[in-house]
Amino acid sequence: MILAESPRRQRVTKLVNWGHWFALANIIIAIVIASIFVFSSPMPGTGVGTLYLLANWFGHIGFMTFFGFVIFILPLCYLVNNPRVIKGSASIIAAVGLALLAFDALLFNRTGFHISFHAADLLRSEAQSSMTIESWQQWAFLFLLFIVWLGFQLVLANAIWKRVERFTRYKVGVPVTTFFVSCFVLSHAIHVWADAKLYQPIIKQDNMFPLSYPATAKTTMSRYGLLDLAAYEERKQLQFSPDIHNITYPAQPVYCSVETNKNLTVVVQIDNEQSVDLLSVGAKSLNKVSNYYSTASSIEGLITSTLFGVPEIYQDALSKKRPVLLALPLGSGMPVSIHSDETLPLPQLSGYLQPITNNHDGLHIAFMKSNDIARYVENTLKRNHDVIVATGFGSEEGKGALYSTLNLKANLASTEDLAPTILNALGCNAPATFYSTGQSLLAPSRAWLVSTSGERIVVFHDNKRTDVLSNGSYEISDMETGKRSKDALNVDLLSQAIKHLSRFSTQN
Template structure:
């Protein structure tokens, strides 16, 4: 005797089949929307990193979308008898879910943040600014856009319902499910390996997608002797993210007076050939009294490019902030100019940020006030002589392009200390002009007229560089490090000063907004 399925069971079976096809369609849409996260982030740069990116992209987004289907839509297939109600409810759920995903993607593209309680203040500020700019027409347009999107989901749901029997004949469920499950498992397996080795091309992707919690297995691996947990924690403490999406610059409002009667000329050498540097000026005793020369011998220009050198000099922050400084103005330029002091930048090269072009002047412009010149070695002496003739205080910084960035700092100002970097120029110049605001508000450097730190921290490319106690420590973004002697350049066998390095990294990254 053959027992046919009951009408209710047939209806439930058809609804479940429809739900799986509806979920697959929305998984594909979600993956397309999630491409915004991928293209808003820098490429991993390695084969393993790219493999993880693709596996995580397809695996996490498909899992997140299918999980939403299982939680919100699948129960309706068993509990509700009316297919129209189920299709309408599923369309609303899908439309809202994908709209939130798109909103999160656009927020991430703009700020580097995901939609969360931690970003609530930022979202409120963004919403208030948008409401002030946009009228009710803009909000009406967004509402209309959502209604159109909801209509598309309704059309999609009905189209799949009419063709579900035809789709069911195509046995693609197992291959599709296998592909997405394989991507999900592969991404987590790769992340376990990457987390154990603090492999930065993968670790820095941890915050790429919303609601992403990649797997780790440190405790289990350490239990079986596969991981030194103490060494891991030490390296993790020294990790940092070189990809800074957003920055608070200055960290606090800077209020101080500028003595507009003072004149300062800063010369930053942009080529590594130092033959004859300062010779002309030093031999001319009428222009420069040799006994009054102040020199900081351990001066470091660690920037990896000319663009980075200009950024560190003008802003007083390391070059890792370079991309995040778009539309920002250097405090070192804005304060004097706002007080009525003429300010000029002289350079034969393009300035690092477009908003600085208004400050650029020809080298022949000899006005009083503040001059910052980026010059090759063969033009330094003549410009220095000209500045001294006009009774300017001068600062000359060398070292860019030299091995390890080692140079020297020469000045008519009473510089103190024996350790300095490019980031120290901005606070030193502002203090020389009479500004007494804390340099920590706008710079990671310190005022060399009254230095307080016996160590300095800077960056070179994606490395953090710390100088202390005649040692140089280079820290990679994954927490690995190398210690060398400053004098000889040879590798040092001294123990790592974790406390100092942790303090230096926090000091360096305090302007960044963490995700």
């Protein structure tokens, strides 16, 4: 006796088969979209790192997409009788999911962080800076793009539905499943090894993909004597390497005009003596930014950060470069000079060195001890120069103050902000990101800043200072009191800051 399948069972079987093929098509699309994450990040540079990258790329994205199918679409195949409703619902779910993945990929490419609750404030800040003028046309265009994308998903769903019997004859389920499961398992197995060995070409990929939580087994391995946790922590402390040898500076050509009739003098304190209060010098009052940080660990690093607008980790790599801050005004015909009692760390800057008594018009940048600053600034103001005075180098936590005749609008500033502020004050409107990790304090766009101090990355945000070693150990302190804070690490902000910090580095 032959028992035929009931019509409902036949329909469910066809829907489940359709769902698997629909999921496979969207896995392929998701993998293509996820290539943005891959090409937005430095390549591993090693064979094992590249193998992990490929396995993690296919395994994680394939798992994440298929998991979405199992959670949201597969139950509909058993609960809903109308195939049109299922295809329509699945198309909407797939369109929304892949649109979010694409948005996250573009956000990661721009900022280095993923969509999350921790990134909400940063996301809002980025949106405000990139969409300064809210208009219904912009939102209408985005909505139209989504409608087109949804239409594509509907066409794809119907095309697979019409050909599902033909596709079913191709026995690809086992090899495809084996491939993605193998990639998933292999990536986590490699990461367990890399985490135990602190293998940086793999560890640095931890934040590459959204919703990625690579496996670690330090506790389990130590329990069975396979890993010495004390030795692990000791090796972990040696992982940071601040050496950067290959850079592109400036990141893009800088084109802008400089108003050669302007006169500006910049003074940077180079000792750790208590500075005099410069709120009033002579008969002129100066504006003050109280939260100014000079985090360089040496005078050479301070001079590099001031002139190039980048942290001191770039010092050796800049040995044959000319700072845009000096080259651009000089190329426009403005006299430029540097005054310093210290040896300039970059030999190519020696041609700019002039005696402190040289009172020409144009741009002066002086590196001085605190006892000489007030008198020099007073004499400068008498010559109708605008001034910027940066203090605090060598002080506790590197905190000082910034004084200026200019209308500085920032509440938080660092040495790296000086170069873009100076060029902006001289009339240059080129994007600061082309030549600096800082921002113009005349029109700041970021509420956080990142710098380095010796072998530490330092991030300032929301009245908190975070000092991070590249091995992941960190300390958060209150900027006002200096006391240690128990706040959780903002991983998204840190990822964005590091991406911003390394924008000129071309090393893997």
